[in-house]
């Protein structure tokens with residue numbers, strides 16, 4: 340612990356104000372995560388700062404999940420999502436950013452969006468593959484330096500999936516999905532029209548459908564074009580919840 344805090348004490352105090360959460364426990368968890376990511380396996384250049392800060396942010400959330408449960412974990416993700424939404428309104432730089440000076444990279448792109456990218460990678464490949472990716476990445480780069488494409492290569496090798504599109508859209512392009520969602524809910528049918536108002540992203544969008552008898556179901560919509568129309572017949576629909584399990588980094592635009 341002290342090694343990490345010692346060699347990064349300026350960062351330590353700075354991050355308390357960046358992350359803005361005020362608590363000492365999440366700051367400690369963040370610094371302990373840096374024992375693995377940031378100190379032992381660090382980024383090749385500041386453009387890839389999220390490999391330290393996004394990892395420390397997300398691993399703090401995972402610690403929160405273990406200690407305080409799923410709801411507390413999702414609350415943190417929701418708060419961080421709001422911080423990213425606010426940040427990207429005023430900033431159209433990608434997370435991997437070689438143009439901004441170092442101090443300007445201590446921002447919600449490197450921290451909160453970087454953390455969210457790991458969360459979405461985890462949802463893309465599943466828990467056990469995600470853990471294997473992190474272990475392999477750490478094993479391969481501890482004591483040395485990696486960049487974002489190195490992490491991508493590890494993730495692709497371990498998962499057996501092509502993830503270039505994922506890394507490109509979330510890390511090498513600015514912004515997040517800006518969704519206009521028209522809801523047309525009948526008693527026995529749900530119709531949604533999802534329009535991406537900004538740059539097109541590809542992502543699974545989960546919806547929760549609540550029924551009048553108190554039961555519920557979840558469906559996943561693959562959004563891969565600028566506009567998608569989705570409908571499903573379900574008896575006795577009461578309401579629809581978008582992204583019920585906090586899996587997607589997006590903002591919803593109201594008409």
Ligand SMILES: [Zn+2]
Nearest residue numbers: 354369392395
């Ligand atoms: Zn940090």
